[in-house]
Structure formats: C-alpha cells, structure tokens
Amino acid sequence: MSDELSIIVSEQSNPLDGAAFAAGPGPMLVMASAGDCARFSLRTAKKNLAKATEAFGQVIPPQIGEMSSRAVKTALCLGPDEWLLLAPESERESITARFAKQSEQATHSLVDVSHRSVGIDISGPGAALVLNAGCPLDLTALPVGGCTRTILDKAEIILMKPGKEHYRLEVVRSFADFVWNFLSSAGREFETESG
Incomplete structure (x- = not known):
C-alpha cells in the first residue's frame, strides 16, 4: 500500500447547461436551463x-x-x-x-x-398545465411573485412564479435530468394536439 495522498478535485457542472425545449404552436411551452x-x-x-x-x-x-x-x-x-x-x-x-x-x-x-440545485425556466400558455402533470398544487392559486416548496412527480422542487405564464423551479442537481425529462414528456402533448 502506498503512503501517497491522492486528491481528487471535482468540478460541478450543470447537467442542464444549454438545454432548451419548445412545443406547440406559438409556442405553447418554452423551457430552458436557468443557468448557473x-x-x-x-x-x-x-x-x-x-x-x-x-x-x-x-x-x-x-x-x-x-x-x-x-x-x-x-x-x-x-x-x-x-x-x-x-x-x-x-x-x-x-x-x-x-x-x-x-x-x-x-x-x-x-x-x-450554489452547487446543490439547478434552475429551469418554463413559460407560455401551457406552462401551468405541464407543471400540473406532476405537481398537485392548484397553480392558478399561486400569485405572480409567489413561491412554494412542492413536488413534481417524485422530485422535491422550489417553484416560483415571476410572471403570469412564467415559472422557475429549483431542483436538486441529482434530479435535474429526471425533472427535465418529465416536463419535456408532458410538453410533447402540445405537439400531438397541434399536429
């Protein structure tokens, strides 16, 4: 066994860096990584x-x-x-x-x-519907300028409402891909309806 000390330096990276998604006419839904x-x-x-x-x-x-x-x-x-x-x-x-x-x-x-969570911006006329595919809250009751802790399917999130049809959520980094894929899958319904 060696007496050498190994130091491992790990840089945190945003798993959603540069991610973007849009669906439906208009579009009905726009999602993007909120950036670091x-x-x-x-x-x-x-x-x-x-x-x-x-x-x-x-x-x-x-x-x-x-x-x-x-x-x-x-x-x-x-x-x-x-x-x-x-x-x-x-x-x-x-x-x-x-x-x-x-x-x-x-x-x-x-x-x-800073390295605990990542943000996702979701906006458009279909934003609340897509969020409600996995969030039990009545999002019409969340006022502009409101925020809350809740769940999206199986992931804990912090949900903010900066605008009438604009939401931002913060999700723990390890659930970022799961939440992104869940929202993208729910958002694809708009493509089916418009096609």
Missing part, C-alpha cells in the same frame, strides 16, 4: 431582515410564500426564518463578505448552496 447562479440559504430572525436586505442588496420578503425579484437578484421566503437568495455568480464573494461584516449586528446563518 449563486444560491444562498439564509436563516435569521425577521427582526434582522433590514440588515439582511442591506447585505444582499435586494429586498428580502418577510412572509412565507413571497418572492422579491429585481434586476438579477431574487429572494424567496420559504419558512418562518428561512430564505433562498439567488444572485449572479460574480456577486457570490461580495455577498458573503457583506453578510460576514454584519454577523455581530444581526445573528444569521448564510450557507452557499
């Missing part, structure tokens, strides 16, 4: 949201199920003291540094979870 971004899990008390908003550079909503999005940053309230923050990868270090400076003033936990 910085993702943070923030845990803090609501009394600290003003400081957290300052550190993130974007309003962090106080109510569960609310999402705030401006320019290239998004904040989702997922629980009584839990938020998911999305930002450009180029801002990862500066966001982390700003939160670190505030740690004594506003107790919090900020964890970089």
Whole structure:
C-alpha cells in the first residue's frame, strides 16, 4: 500500500447547461436551463431582515410564500426564518463578505448552496398545465411573485412564479435530468394536439 495522498478535485457542472425545449404552436411551452447562479440559504430572525436586505442588496420578503425579484437578484421566503437568495455568480464573494461584516449586528446563518440545485425556466400558455402533470398544487392559486416548496412527480422542487405564464423551479442537481425529462414528456402533448 502506498503512503501517497491522492486528491481528487471535482468540478460541478450543470447537467442542464444549454438545454432548451419548445412545443406547440406559438409556442405553447418554452423551457430552458436557468443557468448557473449563486444560491444562498439564509436563516435569521425577521427582526434582522433590514440588515439582511442591506447585505444582499435586494429586498428580502418577510412572509412565507413571497418572492422579491429585481434586476438579477431574487429572494424567496420559504419558512418562518428561512430564505433562498439567488444572485449572479460574480456577486457570490461580495455577498458573503457583506453578510460576514454584519454577523455581530444581526445573528444569521448564510450557507452557499450554489452547487446543490439547478434552475429551469418554463413559460407560455401551457406552462401551468405541464407543471400540473406532476405537481398537485392548484397553480392558478399561486400569485405572480409567489413561491412554494412542492413536488413534481417524485422530485422535491422550489417553484416560483415571476410572471403570469412564467415559472422557475429549483431542483436538486441529482434530479435535474429526471425533472427535465418529465416536463419535456408532458410538453410533447402540445405537439400531438397541434399536429
């Protein structure tokens, strides 16, 4: 047996990098990989949201199920003291540094979870129908600017509704291909109906 130490460096890659799908006339459905971004899990008390908003550079909503999005940053309230923050990868270090400076003033936990999930954008008049092929929620009840944890077939997802016919979902990287294939398969129904 050798006394040599082996170091294996693994680079995370987005399994959906460059993926795109469209179906039906119009098209009825458009899907695309949302691309990589910085993702943070923030845990803090609501009394600290003003400081957290300052550190993130974007309003962090106080109510569960609310999402705030401006320019290239998004904040989702997922629980009584839990938020998911999305930002450009180029801002990862500066966001982390700003939160670190505030740690004594506003107790919090900020964890970089960028490699945990991937995003999928799904839009068009058929987006809700395709999602409802595997999601038990009444998506008409989800307001624009809303978000929730749910399931899609067998995969846990975080579902956001940035526009009337626009959804974005975050799925754990290991389920990305499964979710993409499920949505693509459901979306092919529009091709059958129009053909």
